[in-house]
Amino acid sequence: MSEPSLAIRNFSDLANPTRFLALVAVLWPWLAGLTLCLFAAGLYLSFTTEGDYQQGETVRIMYVHVPAAWLSMMCYTVMALSALGTLVWRHPLADVSAKAAAPIGAGFTFLALVTGSLWGKPMWGTWWVWDARLTSVFVLFLMYLGLIALNRAMDDPARAAKVSAVLILVGFVNIPIIKFSVEWWNTLHQPASVVRMGGPTIDPEFLHPLLIMAVAFTLLFFTLHILAMRNEILRRRIAVLRRHAARAAGRKKGAA
Amino acid sequence: MRLVAEGLSATRGEDLIFRDIAFEIAGGEALVVKGPNGSGKSTLLRVLAGLLPARSGSAKLLAAPHAAERLSEAAHYLGHRNAMKRELTVEENLSFWKTFLGDMAGGAGVPVEEAVEAVGLGGIAHLPFGYLSAGQQRRMAMAKLLVAWRPVWILDEPTAALDAAAEDMFAGLVTAHLARGGIAIAATHQPLGLEGVQELRMTGFAGVAEEVW
Amino acid sequence: MIALLARDLKLSVRAGGGALIGVLFFMTVVAVIPFGVGPDLNLLSRIGPAILWIGALLASLLGLDRLFQAEREDGSLDLLLMQETPLVLTVFVKCVAHWIATGLPLVIASPLLGLFMNMDEVAIGATALTLLAGTPAITFIGAAGAGIAVALPRGGLLVSILVLPLAIPVLIFGVSAVYAAIEDPAPFLPPFLILIALNLFFAVIGPLAAAAALRLSSD
Numbered sequence: 001m002s003e004p005s006l007a008i009r010n011f012s013d014l015a016n017p018t019r020f021l022a023l024v025a026v027l028w029p030w031l032a033g034l035t036l037c038l039f040a041a042g043l044y045l046s047f048t049t050e051g052d053y054q055q056g057e058t059v060r061i062m063y064v065h066v067p068a069a070w071l072s073m074m075c076y077t078v079m080a081l082s083a084l085g086t087l088v089w090r091h092p093l094a095d096v097s098a099k100a101a102a103p104i105g106a107g108f109t110f111l112a113l114v115t116g117s118l119w120g121k122p123m124w125g126t127w128w129v130w131d132a133r134l135t136s137v138f139v140l141f142l143m144y145l146g147l148i149a150l151n152r153a154m155d156d157p158a159r160a161a162k163v164s165a166v167l168i169l170v171g172f173v174n175i176p177i178i179k180f181s182v183e184w185w186n187t188l189h190q191p192a193s194v195v196r197m198g199g200p201t202i203d204p205e206f207l208h209p210l211l212i213m214a215v216a217f218t219l220l221f222f223t224l225h226i227l228a229m230r231n232e233i234l235r236r237r238i239a240v241l242r243r244h245a246a247r248a249a250g251r252k253k254g255a256a
Numbered sequence: 257m258r259l260v261a262e263g264l265s266a267t268r269g270e271d272l273i274f275r276d277i278a279f280e281i282a283g284g285e286a287l288v289v290k291g292p293n294g295s296g297k298s299t300l301l302r303v304l305a306g307l308l309p310a311r312s313g314s315a316k317l318l319a320a321p322h323a324a325e326r327l328s329e330a331a332h333y334l335g336h337r338n339a340m341k342r343e344l345t346v347e348e349n350l351s352f353w354k355t356f357l358g359d360m361a362g363g364a365g366v367p368v369e370e371a372v373e374a375v376g377l378g379g380i381a382h383l384p385f386g387y388l389s390a391g392q393q394r395r396m397a398m399a400k401l402l403v404a405w406r407p408v409w410i411l412d413e414p415t416a417a418l419d420a421a422a423e424d425m426f427a428g429l430v431t432a433h434l435a436r437g438g439i440a441i442a443a444t445h446q447p448l449g450l451e452g453v454q455e456l457r458m459t460g461f462a463g464v465a466e467e468v469w
Numbered sequence: 470m471i472a473l474l475a476r477d478l479k480l481s482v483r484a485g486g487g488a489l490i491g492v493l494f495f496m497t498v499v500a501v502i503p504f505g506v507g508p509d510l511n512l513l514s515r516i517g518p519a520i521l522w523i524g525a526l527l528a529s530l531l532g533l534d535r536l537f538q539a540e541r542e543d544g545s546l547d548l549l550l551m552q553e554t555p556l557v558l559t560v561f562v563k564c565v566a567h568w569i570a571t572g573l574p575l576v577i578a579s580p581l582l583g584l585f586m587n588m589d590e591v592a593i594g595a596t597a598l599t600l601l602a603g604t605p606a607i608t609f610i611g612a613a614g615a616g617i618a619v620a621l622p623r624g625g626l627l628v629s630i631l632v633l634p635l636a637i638p639v640l641i642f643g644v645s646a647v648y649a650a651i652e653d654p655a656p657f658l659p660p661f662l663i664l665i666a667l668n669l670f671f672a673v674i675g676p677l678a679a680a681a682a683l684r685l686s687s688d
Binding site: 117126127128129130131135138139142145146148149152153 | 489490493496497500503504508510513584585587
C-alpha cells in the first residue's frame with residue numbers, strides 16, 4: 001500500500017482531517033507571525049495618529065472596536081457556511097469548523113460590546129443604550145452563547161453538529177430580520193439625536209490604521225480558528241481512542 | 257451476626273404484594289429470592305433496603321459488630337440502575353461513593369483500583385462512565401459494593417445484563433463476601449453458582465390489602 | 470459531604486451540565502425586557518432592579534427540577550436515601566452545590582446586566598448584594614418543590630408553579646431593599662436583614678420538606 005500523499009490538490013482534500021492537520025502544522029506559524037507583524041504595525045499607527053478634534057484620545061478605541069464588530073459578523077458567516085457544509089455536503093470538517101468558530105465569535109462580539117461600551121461612556125454619557133445596532137449585536141452575542149450551550153449539552157458531537165447547523169442557518173436568516181425590526185422599533189421610540197453611530201467622517205488619517213487593524217483581526221481570527229479546529233479534531237480522536245480502549249478491555253478479559 | 261425478618265408484608269397501591277415473609281440468615285450465608293416476574297422480588301428487596309415502607313413486620317440485623325439503627329444503613333443495594341454518573345469517570349464515581357458511603361465497623365473497603373481489578377476491568381477506570389458498554393457499566397456498579405464495607409448486600413437481578421464469564425466473576429465476589437462473614441440477599445433467575453444457599457420462593461399477588469372502598 | 474459537594478460541582482461543569490444555561494437564560498430574559506417596554510433609559514433605570522430580580526428568580530427556578538430527578542433516574546437517590554447521614558444534611562449539601570453552580574453565576578452576571586439597564590453604581594451594588602443574600606433562599610425553598618415533584622413526569626414545569634408563590638417574600642424584600650438603597654428616606658438595613666432571615670429560615674425548612682418528600686415518594 002502506498003503512503004497516502006499529504007499534498008492538497010483540490011478543495012475536497014481538505015475534508016481529510018489528517019491532511020488538514022498537516023496543513024495546519026505548516027500554516028499556523030506563518031499566520032501567527034503575520035498577525036503579530038500586522039498588529040504591531042496597526043497598533044503603532046493607531047497610537048501615533050492624531051486624535052480627533054471632537055472625540056480626543058477616545059477615538060483610538062475605534063481601531064479595536066470596529067474590526068471586532070466586523071469580525072463578529074464575519075465569524076457568523078463562516079459558521080453559516082460551515083453549517084451548510086454539514087447539512088448539504090456532509091463535510092466531516094464542517095461541523096468541526098462551526099463548533100470551533102462559536103467561542104471565537106462570542107469572544108469578538110464580547111470585545112466589540114465592551115469596547116463599544118467604553119467608547120459610549122465618554123461620548124454618550126452612558127455605558128449602554130438600546131440603540132438598534134448595539135441591540136442587534138447583543139442579540140448576536142446571545143445567539144453565540146446559545147450555540148455554545150447547545151453544543152455542550154449533547155455528548156454525541158455528530159448529532160450536536162447537525163442540530164447546531166440547523167440553528168445557525170435559522171439564525172443566519174433571522175439576524176437581518178432582527179436587525180431591521182430592531183431599527184424600526186428603535187426609530188419609533190428614540191429620538192435620533194442621542195446616538196450618532198456614523199462617528200467621525202473617515203479621513204485617511206484614521207482609515208489606514210483602521211484597515212491594517214481590520215486585516216490583522218481577520219488573520220487573528222483565522223489563526224485562532226484553525227488552531228481551535230485542530231484542537232477539536234484531536235479532542236475527537238482522543239474520545240475515539242478512549243472508546244476503543246473501553247471495548248478492548250472488555251474483549252481482552254472476555255477471552256481470558 | 258444474624259439478619260432476622262418476621263411477618264413482612266408490603267403493598268403497592270392497594271394490592272398486597274406479599275405477606276408473612278419470614279427468614280433468618282446468619283453471617284456467611286446467602287438467601288436467593290426466586291419467583292416469576294411480578295411475584296414481588298424487587299418489592300421485598302426494596303422493603304429490606306428501607307426504600308419502601310413495610311406494611312407490617314420488620315427486618316433487623318442482630319448481634320452485629322456495629323449496631324445499626326436501620327438495616328438499610330448496614331446494607332449495599334444494587335438495583336436495576338447503576339447509580340453512577342455518565343459524565344464522570346469511573347474513578348471519580350467510585351471514589352465518590354467510597355468517601356460518601358464510608359466503612360461500617362467490622363470491615364474495610366478496598367481501594368478503587370483494586371475494586372476495578374476485581375471486576376476484571378483494570379486499566380479503564382480513567383474513562384467516563386458513559387463510554388462503557390452496558391455490561392461493563394454493570395460490572396463497575398458491582399465494584400461499588402467493594403469500595404465501602406457493608407455487611408449486607410441486597411442484590412436485585414445483579415447479573416441480568418452479563419455474560420457467563422462475568423457471572424462467574426460475580427459469583428466469586430459474593431463468595432468472597434460471604435467468606436468474610438457477610439450476608440447476601442439476591443433476587444435472580446440465573447443460578448448464581450453459590451453453594452449451600454437458602455431459597456425463598458415468592459408466589460406473587462397475595463390479595464387486596466383491605467376493602468376500603 | 471465534601472465529596473458530595475465536589476461531585477455535584479464537577480457534574481455541573483461537565484458536558485451537559487446546566488451551569489451555563491441559567492446565566493444565559495437570565496441574560497436573555499433581561500435583554501428582552503427593553504424590547505417590551507421601549508428603550509427609554511430613565512424608565513429602564515427605574516425598573517431595572519425589579520427586572521434583574523425577576524430574571525434571577527426565573528433563572529434560578531430553571532435548573533431546580535434536575536436537582537433530584539437526575540439522581541433518581543440513575544438510581545443514586547436510592548443510595549443517598551439509605552445512608553446513616555441524615556437525609557436533611559444530604560439535601561442541604563446538594564442545595565449548596567446547586568446554588569454555587571447556578572445561583573452564584575447569576576449574582577456575578579447581575580452587575581453587567583445592571584449596566585444594560587442604565588442603573589447607577591449604588592443600584593448595581595445593592596442589586597448584586599441582595600441577590601447574593603436572596604438567591605440561596607430561592608434554591609432552598611425550590612428544593613422542597615423539586616423533592617415533591619421528583620417522581621412526576623414533566624416535573625420541571627410543576628416545580629416552577631409550586632415554587633414561585635413560595636418565593637414571593639424573597640422577591641418582595643429583595644426588591645424593596647434595593648429601592649431603599651437608591652431612594653433616600655427608606656432605610657436599607659431592615660428589608661435586607663429580613664431577606665437574610667428568610668434565607669436562614671428557608672435553609673431549615675426547605676431541606677426538611679424536601680427530605681420528607683423524597684422519603685415518601687420513593688417507590
